Amino acid sequence: MMHKRKLAVLAAIAALAGATAVMAGPRDDILAGYAAEAGVTAFDAAAGKALFTGTHTGGKPETPSCTTCHTGNLTGPGKTRAGKVIEPMAVSANPQRFTDPAKVEKWFGRNCRSVLGRECSAKEKGDVITWLSSL
Amino acid sequence: MANILPGSLRAASLSLALAAGFASAATAEEGEGVYFGAVTDPTVKQECSACHMAFSAGMLPASSWTAILGDLSNHFGEDASLDDKTTAAIRDWLTGNAAQPSRWMTNAADGGDTPMRITETTWWTRVHNGEVNPAAFDNPRVGSRANCAACHRGAEQGFFGEE
Numbered sequence: 001m002m003h004k005r006k007l008a009v010l011a012a013i014a015a016l017a018g019a020t021a022v023m024a025g026p027r028d029d030i031l032a033g034y035a036a037e038a039g040v041t042a043f044d045a046a047a048g049k050a051l052f053t054g055t056h057t058g059g060k061p062e063t064p065s066c067t068t069c070h071t072g073n074l075t076g077p078g079k080t081r082a083g084k085v086i087e088p089m090a091v092s093a094n095p096q097r098f099t100d101p102a103k104v105e106k107w108f109g110r111n112c113r114s115v116l117g118r119e120c121s122a123k124e125k126g127d128v129i130t131w132l133s134s135l
Numbered sequence: 136m137a138n139i140l141p142g143s144l145r146a147a148s149l150s151l152a153l154a155a156g157f158a159s160a161a162t163a164e165e166g167e168g169v170y171f172g173a174v175t176d177p178t179v180k181q182e183c184s185a186c187h188m189a190f191s192a193g194m195l196p197a198s199s200w201t202a203i204l205g206d207l208s209n210h211f212g213e214d215a216s217l218d219d220k221t222t223a224a225i226r227d228w229l230t231g232n233a234a235q236p237s238r239w240m241t242n243a244a245d246g247g248d249t250p251m252r253i254t255e256t257t258w259w260t261r262v263h264n265g266e267v268n269p270a271a272f273d274n275p276r277v278g279s280r281a282n283c284a285a286c287h288r289g290a291e292q293g294f295f296g297e298e
Contacts, residue, residue, distance in 0.1 A: 062212030081212065082187035083278030083285065106217075113214040 048131030058117035168296030
């Protein structure tokens with residue numbers, strides 16, 4: 001609801017300004033931030049897929065993979081260990097994904113520590129978002 | 136729901152538990168269920184419902200909430216860390232609305248007064264064990280003992296009926 005209104009306002013501003021330049025959305029801003037932090041100019045979707053779908057051993061035994069909760073079907077819903085539905089991760093199925101920087105950071109933090117037993121690097125975060133945006 | 140819960144909770148077991156003073160914050164509605172209180176704080180509601188339902192504060196004593204909020208990076212097999220300010224706010228609300236300590240709010244296995252899981256409390260085991268077929272919790276539609284709402288329609292509102 002709020003999101004729609006925000007988009008409408010943004011669209012109106014863009015129209016008023018007669019903006020011709022492509023507007024960078026919040027997801028592009030988040031990716032640009034990670035690129036700057038990692039010192040790279042492009043992200044690697046295949047590496048993002050490998051991290052996300054791979055089985056890891058460094059983290060908690062209950063969560064060996066990102067797919068433990070998000071499942072291998074990223075355009076479909078996932079499920080937490082407590083049985084709660086998680087909205088799809090693929091941007092094509094859920095355009096809200098990766099648009100709130102604080103939310104993105106909070107969950108990369110928690111989930112990378114749970115699954116990998118460490119923080120994800122800026123490069124890894126960018127790779128994952130790039131892959132999930134390409135599905 | 137009948138296919139998930141072969142035996143329905145007996146009115147007697149809940150009323151008995153209540154009569155014995157379990158969950159002073161809870162009120163019985165003609166022996167048909169228990170009202171634990173809904174989570175009304177917006178921060179608690181939002182943060183504590185991302186992975187599971189926001190459990191009523193009155194389901195555990197304050198010491199349990201303090202212990203749980205004190206170790207969010209090891210939260211039942213997951214890292215559920217929050218910043219210090221949010222963690223403190225959630226802890227304050229949950230402990231402020233917690234159950235009074237009582238023999239129903241103990242750990243069923245060892246009698247300790249700081250149960251770490253709702254499902255290991257004396258009251259929880261008392262009303263579920265022998266009443267609910269353990270296989271029901273493995274039903275894909277339930278998935279976990281933490282999924283109260285799979286069987287208790289009013290769970291999100293803090294009401295737990297016999298269904």
